[in-house]
Amino acid sequence: MLKKGVERGEVLRALGEVFRAHGYESASLTLITEATGLGKGSLYHLFPGGKEQMAAEVLAEIDGWFELNIFAPLREADDPARAIAAMVAGVDQYFHSGDRVCLVGMVALGSARDAFAGAVDGYFARWQVALASLLRRSGLSKGQAQRRAEDALLTIQGALVLARARNDAGIFRRALSDLTKRLLAPPDRDLWTG
Amino acid sequence: MLKKGVERGEVLRALGEVFRAHGYESASLTLITEATGLGKGSLYHLFPGGKEQMAAEVLAEIDGWFELNIFAPLREADDPARAIAAMVAGVDQYFHSGDRVCLVGMVALGSARDAFAGAVDGYFARWQVALASLLRRSGLSKGQAQRRAEDALLTIQGALVLARARNDAGIFRRALSDLTKRLLAPPDRDLWTG
DNA sequence: GAGAGATTGTACCGATCGGTACAGAGAGTC
DNA sequence: GACTCTCTGTACCGATCGGTACAATCTCTC
Numbered sequence: 001m002l003k004k005g006v007e008r009g010e011v012l013r014a015l016g017e018v019f020r021a022h023g024y025e026s027a028s029l030t031l032i033t034e035a036t037g038l039g040k041g042s043l044y045h046l047f048p049g050g051k052e053q054m055a056a057e058v059l060a061e062i063d064g065w066f067e068l069n070i071f072a073p074l075r076e077a078d079d080p081a082r083a084i085a086a087m088v089a090g091v092d093q094y095f096h097s098g099d100r101v102c103l104v105g106m107v108a109l110g111s112a113r114d115a116f117a118g119a120v121d122g123y124f125a126r127w128q129v130a131l132a133s134l135l136r137r138s139g140l141s142k143g144q145a146q147r148r149a150e151d152a153l154l155t156i157q158g159a160l161v162l163a164r165a166r167n168d169a170g171i172f173r174r175a176l177s178d179l180t181k182r183l184l185a186p187p188d189r190d191l192w193t194g
Numbered sequence: 195m196l197k198k199g200v201e202r203g204e205v206l207r208a209l210g211e212v213f214r215a216h217g218y219e220s221a222s223l224t225l226i227t228e229a230t231g232l233g234k235g236s237l238y239h240l241f242p243g244g245k246e247q248m249a250a251e252v253l254a255e256i257d258g259w260f261e262l263n264i265f266a267p268l269r270e271a272d273d274p275a276r277a278i279a280a281m282v283a284g285v286d287q288y289f290h291s292g293d294r295v296c297l298v299g300m301v302a303l304g305s306a307r308d309a310f311a312g313a314v315d316g317y318f319a320r321w322q323v324a325l326a327s328l329l330r331r332s333g334l335s336k337g338q339a340q341r342r343a344e345d346a347l348l349t350i351q352g353a354l355v356l357a358r359a360r361n362d363a364g365i366f367r368r369a370l371s372d373l374t375k376r377l378l379a380p381p382d383r384d385l386w387t388g
Numbered sequence: 389g390a391g392a393g394a395t396t397g398t399a400c401c402g403a404t405c406g407g408t409a410c411a412g413a414g415a416g417t418c
Numbered sequence: 419g420a421c422t423c424t425c426t427g428t429a430c431c432g433a434t435c436g437g438t439a440c441a442a443t444c445t446c447t448c
Contacts, residue, residue: 021305022305023217023219023303023304023305025217025219025220026219026220026304026305028404028405028406029405029406029407030404030405038426039426039427039428040406040407040408040426040427040428041410041425041426041427041428042425042426042427043426044407044408045424045425045426046425050406050407051406051407101303104359105303105355105356105359106303108355108358108359109217109295109299109300109303109355109358110217110220111215111216111217111220113358117361120359120360121359121360121361124356124359124360125360147368147372150356150365150368150369151369151372153352153356154349154352154353154355154356154365154369155348155349155352156352157351157352157355157356157359158347158348158349158350158351158352158353158355159348159352161299161302161303161348161351161352161355162299162318162344162347162348162351164302164303164307165298165299165302165314165315165318165351166314166315166318166319167311167315171344171348174341174344175344175345175348178341178345222434222435222436223434223435223436223437224434224435232396233396233397233398234396234397234398234436234437234438235395235396235397235398235440236395236396236397238437238438239394239395239396240395244436244437245436245437
């Protein structure tokens with residue numbers, strides 16, 4: 001018997017790795033039973049909604065991790081430099097310095113996108129808002145804070161894609177380093193602000 | 195009967211759209227016959243190697259398009275500002291301002307990655323080299339040129355992912371605009387250069 | 389118009405897909 | 419130990435997967 005509660009987290013972690021490794025559509029029930037060590041009986045007992053529920057819960061768990069370790073600290077921080085360094089360190093840790101792929105981004109590109117559109121959009125939206133609020137407190141205009149936060153998210157996603165495409169984790173490391181500098185740079189002197 | 199040569203390009207174009215819309219693994223033969231208007235008989239006559247050959251040829255055709263319209267102009271250009279503007283315009287056109295996904299990046303994230311690793315890496319590698327060579331001619335150090343070229347590729351990929359995830363093509367447009375500025379900025383005054 | 393070769397639709401293949409049914413094993417209570 | 423209720427392995431479902439076989443058809447050449 002499953003030891004309630006505690007173990008579900010374990011299962012979700014294993015599920016996450018399967019989805020990351022093969023993508024939502026290609027993660028077959030066979031692959032899933034192997035990765036989790038659970039037969040179909042257990043799987044469908046745990047997730048009556050099937051694969052879709054599994055993926056939804058995995059996404060929710062990822063969201064929870066980021067909420068706790070990235071978004072909330074960003075919202076509550078008062079020292080921008082320290083907060084950004086912490087975010088970058090957290091991201092680097094989570095993505096294993098570029099070896100791990102972003103399941104949320106992956107889902108966004110795949111054909112299962114529509115089924116999880118809300119979760120995907122919410123994840124990025126809350127990240128952007130949290131980061132922008134910190135940037136705003138660091139003295140940036142609202143527009144610039146939003147733009148820089150958007151730039152941060154897209155840089156991380158792009159670095160993950162390119163690092164995987166070229167099989168070079170250094171790309172991710174360098175991108176995070178550059179990103180830190182860009183986020184902490186003084187406000188741009190644009191046409192409408194300078 | 196197929197009108198030799200000319201038509202194959204048409205078929206590849208349709209194939210590309212199916213792969214882009216569903217991903218390599220989820221693009222079923224049924225989907226493919228619908229999109230191309232070709233039955234299995236024709237398909238396997240045209241591509242004896244099956245799905246894998248289809249994808250390989252689609253990737254090669256994409257590569258060819260970029261070689262002609264992006265990489266070569268980059269290598270041959272003498273005016274950096276103009277060349278970068280042309281690249282950005284070409285990219286914007288190819289990706290339909292963020293509405294179209296990058297098949298190469300998509301394959302890189304999927305489980306078919308290994309089968310096409312060479313093509314994927316080559317595509318990005320030649321892009322980076324071509325862009326870096328232009329940047330070098332514009333006065334950047336070798337290292338900076340390489341880094342900025344890397345940044346450009348990753349920005350484009352990330353913008354495509356985020357634009358799709360958030361269903362906001364504006365993200366792509368803004369990213370390209372920012373990217374242009376970053377590429378044309380004067381050399382960074384880093385520890386070892388300044 | 390006969391023959392050759394290229395091209396195509398259709399039936400079919402075994403494998404696997406996600407999902408269901410259900411008998412029975414395991415644990416908790418009395 | 420008998421009664422629950424939770425949990426799980428296995429057999430099975432129809433559908434679909436990528437791919438093959440092949441006869442029929444088309445286009446061209448002579």
